[in-house]
Amino acid sequence: xxxxxxxxxxxxxxxxxxxxxxxxxxxxxxxxxxxxxxxxxxxxxxxxxxxxxxxxxxxxxxxxxxxxxxxxxxxxxxxxxxxxxxxxxxxxxxxxxxxxxxxxxxxxxxxxxxxxxxxxxxxxxxxxxxxxxxxxxxxxxxxxxxxxxxxxxxxxxxxxxxxxxxxxxxxxxxxxxxxxxxxxxxxxxxxxxxxxxxxxxxxxxxxxxxxxxxxxxxxxxxxxxxxxxxxxxxxxxxxxxxxxxxxxxxxxx
Numbered sequence: 001x002x003x004x005x006x007x008x009x010x011x012x013x014x015x016x017x018x019x020x021x022x023x024x025x026x027x028x029x030x031x032x033x034x035x036x037x038x039x040x041x042x043x044x045x046x047x048x049x050x051x052x053x054x055x056x057x058x059x060x061x062x063x064x065x066x067x068x069x070x071x072x073x074x075x076x077x078x079x080x081x082x083x084x085x086x087x088x089x090x091x092x093x094x095x096x097x098x099x100x101x102x103x104x105x106x107x108x109x110x111x112x113x114x115x116x117x118x119x120x121x122x123x124x125x126x127x128x129x130x131x132x133x134x135x136x137x138x139x140x141x142x143x144x145x146x147x148x149x150x151x152x153x154x155x156x157x158x159x160x161x162x163x164x165x166x167x168x169x170x171x172x173x174x175x176x177x178x179x180x181x182x183x184x185x186x187x188x189x190x191x192x193x194x195x196x197x198x199x200x201x202x203x204x205x206x207x208x209x210x211x212x213x214x215x216x217x218x219x220x221x222x223x224x225x226x227x228x229x230x231x232x233x234x235x236x237x238x239x240x241x242x243x244x245x246x247x248x249x250x251x252x253x
Contacts, residue, residue: 063090
């Protein structure tokens with residue numbers, strides 16, 4: 001499967017404009033993991049999840065197929081960065097306690113990735129995938145958001161985006177499912193400028209710009225400004241998180 005790179009062209013802007021995952025998510029992953037020696041974060045991008053995992057695991061093997069994304073990630077004593085595909089990991093067999101993929105599983109060859117995750121996980125090790133849906137602020141801002149997302153950029157979203165919309169429910173996941181997964185939300189206090197920078201970081205926004213020469217967010221900026229109010233005011237932006245988590249088979253199977 002050919003690597004589909006939608007973000008390397010704006011890796012630095014992408015890193016600075018991404019919302020952050022809640023600490024409670026990583027606490028839960030650590031609680032579900034039977035050991036905390038090695039976590040493998042696949043499709044790490046700028047390393048946001050990788051760095052968070054380093055608070056709970058002794059070592060983190062962080063990988064992404066995009067050299068530009070990895071280059072934008074900061075150094076950390078517990079994290080080693082690798083440019084490699086999600087379907088071919090350089091870790092040895094049965095060495096990882098946890099394998100994660102944050103907001104990227106829809107880009108993978110899912111069946112090949114799952115086979116590789118099963119290879120590198122220890123028996124009973126945990127695999128966790130998550131993605132986040134549409135952001136919400138308030139009804140006025142959200143109305144303009146939906147115009148941008150559906151009407152202006154609808155034709156510019158890659159087809160894989162539909163898997164994010166349905167929370168990865170229809171993608172392969174050959175692991176023993178973990179039950180009672182908590183409902184997490186991402187929450188980000190942003191000014192209007194920070195919020196618009198996030199909208200511009202979308203792959204669809206970048207494709208629209210490349211194909212039309214126009215910035216879709218700028219075209220709606222006045223409407224966003226009216227809905228937001230004081231541009232310097234800080235508003236809470238939130239996203240629902242969809243999580244799939246499951247275990248590799250135990251050693252006796």
